[in-house]
Amino acid sequence: MENNKKSTIKDIATLLGLTPSAVSKALNDHPRISDKTKMAVKEAALQLDYQPNYLSSALRKGKSNLVGVIIPRVNSHFFSSVVENIEKVLNLNGYHIIMTQSNELYAKECQEIDTLLKIQVDGIIASMANETIDLEYYQKIKSKGTELVLFDRGEEELHVDYVGIDDYKSSHLVIDHLVSQNCKRVAHIAGFNHIRIYKERIRGYKDALEKWNLPINEHWIIESNLRIEDGRRIMQQLLDAPERPDAVYVAGDIAALGALQVILENNIKIPEEMALIGFSDEPFTSLTQPSISTVNQHSDQIGKLAAEAFLERINNPKKKTVNRIILEPELIIRQSSNKNGLSS
C-alpha cells in the first residue's frame, strides 16, 4: 500500500517468469493463454495492486474511453440531471465523462472543445451556448473524427445525432392551458430567435394563439438571455406598457422567477390578474410562493438517450444516417397559472 511506485505488467512478468506480452494477453483474456497462466497473472496483479496505465493503452489502441460533455452551465437542474444520466449510462459501458461548462459564452465553448479534442476524448455530447451562432467549432469536432451528439440546444445544419423535446408542441400545451384559464392576452418572454429551440417555442406560441383566434402582439414577444435579471427587466417593461397582458409565458424558469418577483412587487395577483408559466421544471419552481407552472423536459431521458446515441455511433462508425430523437413535453400546472386553485 505504501509502495509508492506503481506496478506495471513488466513487474508481474518478472514475478512470474513470463514476458510482458503474455501478461497483457492474460489480463485481456486472450484465447491462446492457458487458464493456469491467466489465474496466476490475475492473482499477481491483485497482489501487486496493479492498475493498468490508461495513457499507454489509450495511446496504443487510439481510444481513450473518455467522453466530453459540454453544457451551458452546471448550475441548473436540467443540465446537471442530463449529465448525471449520461454518466450513468456511459459508466456502465466502460466510459468516463469529462464535464465542462461554457457559461453560455462562445469563446469559452471553443476553448472547452479544444481542450477535449486535445485530451483525445472519443466523443463529445453537448448543448450549445446561447451566444453560439458560428458552427465552425462544432464542424471541427466532426472533421477530427470525434463523435458528436447534441441535446436540447442543437442546430440541424450540423447533421449529427440529436436528443430533445418537441418545443413547438410545448408552446401549444402552454397556450392551450392558458386559454382554458380564460387568459386572452398572452405575452412571451422568449429566448433568442437564432437558437432553434427558442425559435420553435416562438413559432409554437404564435401558431397556438392563431389557432385560438387570439391577437399576436409583436411587442409582447421579447427575446433575451433568460437570466433572472432579464426576466425582471422584461416583466417590468410589460407592466409599464399601455396594454397589459393577462398571462406571461417565459421560455426559461430562471427568467420566470425574475418575472414572478416583479409581478409580486407590483402587487399584482397571480394567477388571477397575471398567469405565469416557465420552462424546464427547475426544482425551485415548486418552492416559490406561488409555485410556478412549467414544462418538464425529461432531463433523465434526454441524458440516457444521448449517451446511447453516442454508444451506437461508436459501435457503428460507418453508419451514415443521423438520429433525431424528439421527446414529448409535459406541462406541469402549478399555482401560478391555475385559477381553479386545485393543484399545488
Add this chain to the structure above:
Amino acid sequence: MENNKKSTIKDIATLLGLTPSAVSKALNDHPRISDKTKMAVKEAALQLDYQPNYLSSALRKGKSNLVGVIIPRVNSHFFSSVVENIEKVLNLNGYHIIMTQSNELYAKECQEIDTLLKIQVDGIIASMANETIDLEYYQKIKSKGTELVLFDRGEEELHVDYVGIDDYKSSHLVIDHLVSQNCKRVAHIAGFNHIRIYKERIRGYKDALEKWNLPINEHWIIESNLRIEDGRRIMQQLLDAPERPDAVYVAGDIAALGALQVILENNIKIPEEMALIGFSDEPFTSLTQPSISTVNQHSDQIGKLAAEAFLERINNPKKKTVNRIILEPELIIRQSSNKNGLSS
C-alpha cells in the same frame, strides 16, 4: 481541414527533411536547435494543423497536466463557483480540470477517486461528501503519489493542504447578530457532527450562546443532511415542541429554505416571531420572500487558493509542511433576521 488523419511530428519531419526528435526539440524551444529550424518547424506545424498528442507526451513525461475536482454536488452556487475559480487559475498554468460529483455519496466518491487515479491526474482537489467517515480512499490518493488539496469539507487527520473558512467564528457572528436582534432562544439545524466544519459550527454556536448567557438546549440542536426536506421536517419538529425558539440558525441555505417555507406555512412572522439565518450565500437567499440572512464563504477566494495550493505543491514536491488557509466568514444580514427592517 477535411484531412481526417491527425498529423504527427513525423509528418512535419518528413516534410522538412528532419528527424522527429529535431522537430520535437524545435517545438519545445530546445536551445540547441537553430532559430531557422524552429521557425520552419513551427510554420509547418501550423500548416499541417498539428496538434501534439497529449496521450503520448503525458505517457513519456509521466505527467498528465490534468487535475481532478470532486465536489459533493454541482447544483450549488458555492461549489460551482469554487470549481469555476479553480479552473480559471489552473488553465492559466497549463492544467485542465476534470470535474466530478459525489452526490454526497461515499460509494460514488470512491468510484470517482478510482476514475481520476486511473486517468492519471496530477492531483485532486476535493470537498468531501456528507456520508464520508472512512478516509481510506483519500489516503489512497496520497499513497499513489497524487497531490491532494481539500477545501470546505476536509478532515485534519489527512494532513493535506486545506482551504476553508473559520466555521467556529461564523457561528459567533450569527449568534452575536441574533442577540443584537433580541433573540433569546436560538435553535440550530445542524450538519452532521462527524464532519469537521459542522462540528465547528455547533461548537461555535454553543460557545457563543454561553458567552451571552443564553440557554443551550440539546433538543434544539438537530443534525441532518441539510437537504430541503430535512429543513422542513426539523423546522416543523421545532414548531411542534412545547417550547418554541425565537430564532433558527441553519447550517446550510437549502435547509434554511425548507425551514422558511414551513415557518411561512404556519403563519409565523419572520423575523418578528422567528428569525432565520442560513449558510453559504446561495443566490436564491436574496430572492426569497423574505430574503434570508446567511454567511458568505468567499467561494471565489476558496477556489483560487485551492488551485494555488495545488500548484505550489506540484512545483515543490519535496515540501513537507501542510498549509491550512482559513478565511474570514462574512455575515450577510437580510430581511429574515433584521427586525429594524433597514437592510433588504
Add this chain to the structure above:
DNA sequence: TATATTTGTTCAATCGATTGAACAAATATA
C-alpha cells in the same frame, strides 16, 4: 595548421501496453 569548442542534428532508448507473426512444445492424425 592542429586542436578545442560550439552549434545543430541524428541515434537510440524510453514511457506501458498491445498485437500479429514466429516459434517451440505438446498432442493428434496418418
Add this chain to the structure above:
DNA sequence: TATATTTGTTCAATCGATTGAACAAATATA
C-alpha cells in the same frame, strides 16, 4: 514413426513524443 495440428509463449514492432548521448560540421582558439 513421420507429419499435421493445436496450444502456449515469446519476439518484435508499434502508438507519438521526449531526451541524453553521440556525432558531424562549423567556428574559435592556440
